[in-house]
Amino acid sequence: MADALHTLSAAELGRRLSAGLLTSRTLCEALIARYHLVNKKVGAFTHLDEADVLAQAEASDARRKAGEGRGPLEGIPVAIKDNIAVKGQPLTCSSKMLASLVSPYDAHVTERLRAAGAILYGRLNMDEFAMGSSTENSAIQKTFNPWDLACIPGGSSGGSAAALAAGLVPLALGSDTGGSIRQPASHCGVVGLKPTYGLISRFGLVAFASSLDQIGPMARCIEDCELLLRALASADARDMTCFGPSDRAFTPAGDAKKLRIGIPKGFLGKGVGAEVATAVTAAIEFYRSQGCAISEVELPSADLAVPTYYVVATAEASSNLGRYDGVRYGHRSASAGTPVEMMTNSRSEGFGAEVKRRILLGTFVLSAGYADAYYMRALRARSKIRAEYLAALATVDVLLTPTVPTPAFKVGEKASDPLQLYLEDIFTIPANLAGLPAISVPCGKSGHLPVGFHLVGAPLSEAKLLAAGRLFEAAHGFAHQQAAL
């Protein structure tokens, strides 16, 4: 075999598996070897049960041999962010609070992957409880950007993006509350898609901000991203916000060259780095050259997105994370007298600084006397932002911006400046607030660091986002890129 297996796409691996040119066991052995070579440098995985992976691979090979293969993901490893439940595996959310937790149940997406014959391949590092944009908030380990090990991979799905860029796995699951799939995808030069809110069940995704959280696929090319998305989307009675499989999300988008692309007015003024601006402007020009109609759109409330997000997300988080108190599971303080002391001490010891900061902020914005000024007002701003986005998306098919204003920064560079770090998500947050699908597509480099552009579409326009990405990808050399390690 000419190509190293770790460089191939999931689709190509699937074709070789189907053709009998490859077994899942061989593939997994190769990836495990790669893991031993590379993971220490990158720090993407926090857990990999090799024996379990090989057992799954053998079972997959046996199914295929018996003619009982389950589809295009049969035998393909998928790595999973450590906030998505897999029965019998750790579910730490990269927090000291849940360091000892083993999930007693499968998330809905985990069930879907099992049903598709995929190999559940290890646990990926993240910012603690998905709060962060650099994966530096993990209480377990640091993750480094494969393109420059001195830099952060982005976050909170930093382990997912880094694992893909380092050739550790062909497919990964991330979760996205304000950009946590798309921002690390951009920083690591991979594709990351946040689906329409409700397309994929959240059952088994550890909640950060329930009204914003979505699980989504991450991959090294558009084709793989779509493959994984199709496997994940299905109805689930255990999540009342999940509307289940919607054919609309997968209806062929027609000719991508006829897409109408909106460019939000003045986006380049928002602290966008010169090389990022160059790469994204080139992408816009590419689409224009293909025949797409490019127009400028106004989103007057876009500036409200970041402050709105940090009120809504922290309010929900302060409540969602209330359950971690050491009573039933997770970290329990050794120094406690009364039950209430035990809960207090367990939380003080179990949570990291950023999580505490957001719990405090969220508690404050919901407290009596302040809820109207902060939380209720943020809900109104959120409605306004959603209305403006939907109005804009009635006149264009997608909105195009950079995914992140600047490329990946050095580890530790912004650790002491949370407000600066919060601006990493300035382009990605509105899609979460409005429940819209969005994708980050690699489109160039700033120095040796990848840059991505960002597309947002109307609800259930995933097919259009993928079609637009495919058009760009086909004409450029950014698909399947991996860092030399």
Place this chain on the structure above:
Amino acid sequence: MSSSPSDWEVVIGLEVHVQLHTRAKVFASSPWGFGKEPNEQVDPVVLGLPGTLPVVNREAVEKSILFGLVVGSSVPEQCAWDRKNYFYPDNPKNYQLTQKDFPVVVGGQVEIELPGASRNVMGEHKFIRIHHAHLEEDVGKLSHAGSGSLVDYNRAGVPLLEIVTEPDLRSSAEAEAFLRSLVALLTQAGVADCDMEKGQLRCDCNVSIRRRGAEKLGTRTETKNLNSISSVRDTVIYETARQIRELEAGRSITQETRGWNAELSRGYVLRDKEDAHDYRYFPDPDIPTLRISRETVARLQKLVPENLYDRQRRYVEKFGLPFTAASVLVANRELAEWFEAAAAAHPANPQGIANLVTNDLLRDLAASGGAGAAPADEVLPGVSLASCPIKPAQLAGLVKLTDDGVISKQQAKEVFAEMFKTGQEAVTIVDAKGLRQNSDTGELEKIVQEVIADPAVAKSIAEYRAGNEKAINALKGPIMKRTQGKANPVLIDQLLRKFLG
């Protein structure tokens, strides 16, 4: 100068927490019930494990809507859930899902009946307005053992309907009457079992007093977690007396949350207003606003049983039942429906049927252990007719035999006892025992004349003729003896009077 208690008016509002009669918990598929080992009825959702989500139990929502229809509320177009955040180990998520702004029941009223001057006299009726009722989840139970604490989450997530009244109640008797009516409405509609011994009905009681005639409400206190109707009654009495004492001593009432010690019959302060929790309510993002379709409402409307007191009025007016019998019958829907089935089978004598049902049938059912595990609360006849050996039509048959003069009322009691024991038809028993009365006038005339002619009774005849009415009874014994007790006693009485002039 001290004023009399009658110078004061007490104002009471109740918050009644009722566990709904459902198979599964309110936001999880885990079943629930009484008497299980600790933490047996839990699942990942009940325990609030990371990644789990609530799913609204349709049955719990429908039972709540049914309650709304029972009390005549207008069912809202939609309802929604909010999170009430507070930290306590009995609360698996450290927030409780409840309904703050869009409850499932809005408005409505409950008719109550106050005790009458005597058992046989109907008391005053009054309507108590319902402010709203919201559907929420119950919490677990914390207990302290030795140096540690134990928590049981079996109760966590049990559907709890919190029914909030307007401050319409004016006495402990009204509070008691309200709870009795409420329990009857809830159980008769199958909304809840209201077994207070199992903690299925718990009450928070708000009490304030004001000078009689005053408009402005006084400062209220809230006594929490009362688990019986008698505790509510005692709390109102205690709290009224305490508040009068405070105000008459020139002190003021502190708005506070109180507890009740039922053993000592004393209230105590739990916390004052300064310590009030900030629950940081906000709409639950996991449960979308629930639309309540008019089709659902129409379907549930069909399940609303006849109102307790409408039924009582009908029994008195249409069936001519005495108040006591009517009130006993309507207190238990199953019993009332059983009675009506019997009355329909023999429409000529509903009173006779009611008499047997409220006396003999209830007595024998109670003696046979209530014929099944019935909710034995403090107010309602806790009988179940599920395994009653007598069918309504059979009882009607018995009453008809009496009405037709086939057997006497005395014999009817004997036949009833046999029916309860064997489940046989009345007529079968009557024939088997040869109980049929002899109403053959010609034959009885002959026997009566023979007995009168017997010198042994001459003394009694003389006494009767001298004006001693009771002396006639001495002649009935020999007649019964000659007829093996089968002579129709009414007919014999008539014949004796005829022949003795």
